[in-house]
Amino acid sequence: MxxxxxxxxxxxxxxxxxxxxxxxxxxxxxxxxxxxxxxxxxxxxxxxxxxxxxxxxxxxxxxxxxHARISRELMNCRLDKFRFDYYSADLSESHREGAVKALNAAKSFVDDCLRSPYGLGLLFTGPVGSGKTYLAASIANELMEHNLKVLFLIVPDLLDELRATYKSDLNELDLLDSARSIPILILDDLGAHNYTEWTRNRLYSIINYRLNEQLPTVITSNLSLDEMEDYIGLRTTSRIIQSSRIFRLTVQKDIRLQIYQEREVKAK
Incomplete structure (x- = not known):
């Protein structure tokens, strides 16, 4: 002994x-x-x-x-906690139908990643507060629970970090290499930011590499595909479409506002 x-x-x-x-x-x-x-x-x-x-x-x-860079706020997001009551049904029930399709796609994506490291990614589009980030974070958390390597990057923060490495090629290459080669990459909030030709090229480098290597990427954006072309360019948008299944989430009222109102009611 x-x-x-x-x-x-x-x-x-x-x-x-x-x-x-x-x-x-x-x-x-x-x-x-x-x-x-x-x-x-x-x-x-x-x-x-x-x-x-x-x-x-x-x-x-x-x-x-x-290592995945998941914020404390998003750590508890899980697909089985997804709430359909935030998607109040209109006459055509389009909000709820879109949410059902997006949730089922997220579940299928997790299952596919557990079976194979290669495959299509997901693109969740829709207005602010429609549940896109929640789904993306839930995917990341559930994959990490199965010991898969995930990197969760908020696009505005990524662009700021890339700009900060402008005079340091080594740091820039490290950051780009991590985003390109991680088994599962989440790019959250690909929106109407101040893209320069330099940052567009970096985004293209990430998306194109992952497309060629068939590494799945989950992207959330409040842009339409036409708007995406205007902001990040046709070639990057084209590659996102080629490598992704696309789902749109819509709500009558911002979910964050709904959560705030729920909290206020409970506090009374």
């Missing part, structure tokens, strides 16, 4: 059978908080024997969120 010193020196930690995991919080992971079981050591000591603490799985998930 190895003692603690021997175990730590070899970095080999035996698994502990039937070790009860602490109850998981329903809230988002709390970065930097101290585990009540191991005090953030990562191991539990029983005499001279060390076992991995159950918090290590939580830490693994937290690291996935960090």
């Amino acid at each position: 190895k003692n603690v010193k021997d175990i730590l020196s070899t970095n080999l930690i035996p698994s502990r059978p039937n070790y009860e995991k602490p109850k998981e919080s329903k809230e988002s992971p709390s970065y930097g908080s101290q585990c009540p079981i191991c005090q953030d050591r990562g191991i539990v000591l029983e005499g001279d024997i060390a076992y991995p603490c159950s918090c290590m799985e939580t830490r693994k998930l937290e690291n996935q969120f960090r």
Whole structure:
């Protein structure tokens, strides 16, 4: 039987059978908080024997969120929590029908990614507050739960980072290479930004590479396809269409406004 010193020196930690995991919080992971079981050591000591603490799985998930660049606000998005009541039906029920199609496409996309690393991506279009980002974040979270590598980039932030690397080719290449080669890329909020020819070329480089390598990309945008051509160019838009299944989400009222009104009613 190895003692603690021997175990730590070899970095080999035996698994502990039937070790009860602490109850998981329903809230988002709390970065930097101290585990009540191991005090953030990562191991539990029983005499001279060390076992991995159950918090290590939580830490693994937290690291996935960090590397994927998912914001704290979006960590709890899941496809099974998608709410159709936000899509109030009009006479033709077009809002709800569009939401049903988009949700089913998101579920199919997750299943396809679990079967194969190659395939078509998704393009969710629609007005602000129609649930596009929620679906994209839900896809990212569910794929990460199956240990797939995902990168979630907000397009305006990506463009700012690319501009910041204008005088540093090495940093720019690192950023572009990550976006091009990650197994699943999410590009959120491809909208009416201040695109220059330089940033358009960088976006084209990402989209074209992923198309050629058949790496799936999920894109959200409040632009129509015609508007997309005007802002990011015909060749990039054409490649997005070629590599994506396209779905449109619409609502009578901004979902964020609906959530705010729900919160106000509960507060009274």
